[in-house]
Amino acid sequence: MTPGAxxxxxxxxxxxxxxxxxxxxxxxxxxxxxxxxxxxxxSVQTHIEAGQRQAxxxxxxxxxxxxxxxxxxxxxxxxxxxxxxxxxxxKERFVRRRRGSHxxxxxxxxxxxxxxxxxxxxxxxxxxxxxxRIQRRPGPSLGDVGVLFANVFEFxxxxxxxxxxxLGIFMNLxxxxxxxxxxxxxxxxxxPRARVLSAKFAAGLAAAVVVFGGSAWLxxxxxxxxxxxxxxxxxxxxxxxxxxACVGYGAVFLAAGLLFRNPIVPAVALLLWESAVPFxxxxxxxxxxIYYLMQLCPVNLAAAPGTPALYALLVSAPDxxxxxxxxxxxxxxxxxxxxxxxxLVRRMEIDYTAE
Amino acid sequence: xxxxGETGIVFRNVSKFYGEVLGxxxxxxxxxxxxxxxxxxxxxxxxxxxxxLAGLVRPSRGEVTVLGIPPEEPERLFQVVGYxxxxxxxxxxxxxxxxxxxxxxxxxxxxxxxxxxAQAALERVKLAEAGDRKIAAYSKGMRQRIRLAQALCHDxxxxxxxxxxxxxxxxxxxxxxxxFKQLGSAxxxxxxxxxxxxxxxxxxxxxxxxxxxxxxxxGQIHGVRxxxxxxxxxVRVRCSHPHALAAAVIGHPQMLDARVLEPDxxxxxxxxxxxxxxxxxxxEINRLMAANRVPGLDIVSIAPADDDAGSVYQYLVGxxxxxx
Numbered sequence: 060m061t062p063g064a065x066x067x068x069x070x071x072x073x074x075x076x077x078x079x080x081x082x083x084x085x086x087x088x089x090x091x092x093x094x095x096x097x098x099x100x101x102s103v104q105t106h107i108e109a110g111q112r113q114a115x116x117x118x119x120x121x122x123x124x125x126x127x128x129x130x131x132x133x134x135x136x137x138x139x140x141x142x143x144x145x146x147x148x149x150k151e152r153f154v155r156r157r158r159g160s161h162x163x164x165x166x167x168x169x170x171x172x173x174x175x176x177x178x179x180x181x182x183x184x185x186x187x188x189x190x191x192r193i194q195r196r197p198g199p200s201l202g203d204v205g206v207l208f209a210n211v212f213e214f215x216x217x218x219x220x221x222x223x224x225x226l227g228i229f230m231n232l233x234x235x236x237x238x239x240x241x242x243x244x245x246x247x248x249x250x251p252r253a254r255v256l257s258a259k260f261a262a263g264l265a266a267a268v269v270v271f272g273g274s275a276w277l278x279x280x281x282x283x284x285x286x287x288x289x290x291x292x293x294x295x296x297x298x299x300x301x302x303x304a305c306v307g308y309g310a311v312f313l314a315a316g317l318l319f320r321n322p323i324v325p326a327v328a329l330l331l332w333e334s335a336v337p338f339x340x341x342x343x344x345x346x347x348x349i350y351y352l353m354q355l356c357p358v359n360l361a362a363a364p365g366t367p368a369l370y371a372l373l374v375s376a377p378d379x380x381x382x383x384x385x386x387x388x389x390x391x392x393x394x395x396x397x398x399x400x401x402x403l404v405r406r407m408e409i410d411y412t413a414e
Numbered sequence: 415x416x417x418x419g420e421t422g423i424v425f426r427n428v429s430k431f432y433g434e435v436l437g438x439x440x441x442x443x444x445x446x447x448x449x450x451x452x453x454x455x456x457x458x459x460x461x462x463x464x465x466x467l468a469g470l471v472r473p474s475r476g477e478v479t480v481l482g483i484p485p486e487e488p489e490r491l492f493q494v495v496g497y498x499x500x501x502x503x504x505x506x507x508x509x510x511x512x513x514x515x516x517x518x519x520x521x522x523x524x525x526x527x528x529x530x531x532a533q534a535a536l537e538r539v540k541l542a543e544a545g546d547r548k549i550a551a552y553s554k555g556m557r558q559r560i561r562l563a564q565a566l567c568h569d570x571x572x573x574x575x576x577x578x579x580x581x582x583x584x585x586x587x588x589x590x591x592x593x594f595k596q597l598g599s600a601x602x603x604x605x606x607x608x609x610x611x612x613x614x615x616x617x618x619x620x621x622x623x624x625x626x627x628x629x630x631x632x633g634q635i636h637g638v639r640x641x642x643x644x645x646x647x648x649v650r651v652r653c654s655h656p657h658a659l660a661a662a663v664i665g666h667p668q669m670l671d672a673r674v675l676e677p678d679x680x681x682x683x684x685x686x687x688x689x690x691x692x693x694x695x696x697x698e699i700n701r702l703m704a705a706n707r708v709p710g711l712d713i714v715s716i717a718p719a720d721d722d723a724g725s726v727y728q729y730l731v732g733x734x735x736x737x738x
Contacts, residue, residue: 061522062521062522062523063522065519065522065523065524066519066520066521066522068519069516069519069520070520073505073516076505077505080506240501240502240503241501241502241503242503243470243497243499243501243503244503244517244520245520246468246469246470246488247468247470247488247492247495247497247499248488248492248517248520248521249488249489249490249491249492249493249520249521249522250488250489250492250520251488251489252488406472408470408471408472409465409470409471410432410465410470410471411501
């Protein structure tokens with residue numbers, strides 16, 4: 060190993076340890092784990108519902124398959140219903156009062172027959188002895204949880220959790236050392252400052268990818284278990300997008316840490332800028348991280364029916380560009396910002412008394 | 415020593431401003447090998463001068479070179495420079511030895527060589543036994559010594575030491591001063607800052623006196639004092655019959671004043687003479703004794719009273735600069 064490589068590794072090792080064990084960094088773990096906790100609660104709820112479906116299937120008089128419900132339709136009599144499906148797990152009666160066509164008060168005798176085939180709940184409404192409605196309530200499908208995850212990932216995880224997490228990790232690389240009065244440890248060693256910067260960035264990136272990539276993988280694994288699969292579709296794509304988000308935001312916040320004393324200023328400015336990307340001119344869009352990330356997200360949420368317009372604007376890919384172009388664009392942007400950071404760190408002065 | 419080493423440490427017309435605030439102004443210095451003390455009160459520019467040497471701050475004007483190397487090239491500069499700062503930079507939970515190994519890894523040392531150098535540095539600062547203890551459990555003096563070990567573990571030719579004796583007990587202080595003297599006599603450059611002026615007398619080969627960002631004097635302390643002709647020398651003579659000696663010397667044209675002193679701790683009375691020429695006073699006392707002009711005169715000691723760093727600094731910058 061060359062002396063330069065040994066120097067780089069020495070900085071990297073020290074910085075990785077600091078990034079993972081930073082006393083001021085506990086909130087980053089919380090931020091990364093927030094969606095996992097949300098999905099954990101969701102998985103508990105779906106588990107309880109699955110148990111209910113199983114319990115009802117056991118309580119009803121016949122063991123039913125989904126095809127048994129094919130013969131039940133609007134107008135089927137209550138007697139035919141019970142003959143076909145047997146006694147339900149739950150049968151609830153209530154009287155519905157409504158106004159008739161001549162303004163008279165009409166009372167309807169309504170029964171709810173509740174069946175289960177083990178995976179889907181069936182609520183069958185019987186009014187005045189005839190079926191009026193069949194409502195199916197299946198358990199979540201792989202597609203459902205995929206869309207749920209995509210919403211949380213694109214709207215919360217990328218834009219807020221990874222964004223602020225990278226702010227916490229990467230701004231701390233130089234600012235934190237100035238506040239702790241320890242940056243001179245590197246600047247008083249025969250290490251080119253560009254090498255210090257690259258090792259610090261790599262250490263921050265390793266920490267961010269492990270924390271946020273790990274959390275994303277855990278979320279997908281958990282949701283996969285909810286639907287009985289090993290994980291979600293597009294797992295590799297989401298992990299790749301998370302890693303690229305760490306690269307992009309990491310580079311930007313590393314540079315911000317060299318330029319600003321107060322992290323609030325660049326954080327707010329960048330958050331506003333990233334949120335405004337859909338409204339920016341084509342050229343300016345390209346000077347943002349989210350522009351490239353949205354091109355790479357595998358689920359197009361904006362195309363889903365019923366999506367609110369503003370939300371669709373935020374979660375849509377601004378332009379249709381090829382994934383390889385988006386990846387190259389993001390890496391070029393990050394490299395450019397890191398090059399500027401290298402110039403800044405070479406001219407950087409340490410004056411602890413000014414901190 | 416390298417060919418570049420012949421150029422020493424050079425400041426050419428260096429100024430440093432922190433915005434509107436003056437750090438140092440128009441500094442022209444050439445620092446030779448040996449122990450050089452930067453003397454001045456807090457805020458006089460000592461740390462700025464050392465930070466300029468190490469490239470931690472850049473001059474607003476002028477140029478600095480250390481053995482011919484500009485501070486803008488840290489990969490060359492810190493092969494020959496070690497800097498002992500006032501600030502801690504220990505990794506949490508590290509032992510003294512681990513801290514030195516981490517420092518040497520930054521110097522690109524192979525693990526075996528690093529282990530050897532770390533052990534040698536620990537022995538030099540008398541921390542060999544405590545080397546494997548956590549730094550968090552070190553006393554203030556031990557922390558100061560481990561910082562010193564960090565600065566010298568890679569055998570630098572130039573050492574910049576910011577208040578290196580702070581926190582040391584008298585024994586450690588004496589050992590550290592001896593180490594500095596050993597390094598200085600071996601041809602190393604030691605630049606030491608101190609605002610404790612009596613320490614400076616004990617350590618320094620030469621001094622650089624700073625006040626409000628300006629260099630007010632530089633050179634060997636006795637040489638600087640000798641140049642201050644507007645301030646006559648004070649010479650203290652411990653002797654028997656001080657009144658008779660005062661009467662005998664006061665007539666000499668170079669003697670300006672003679673004041674009898676109270677007996678010192680050993681009960682020896684004395685005389686403080688103000689003179690334009692100390693050598694003339696010594697010659698006059700010799701002549702008086704040879705001629706037995708003061709019968710029964712017994713000289714216990716004779717020494718300058720105001721050619722130490724503290725007195726010189728007081729003369730140069732007045733009461734406002736007194737940090738001694």
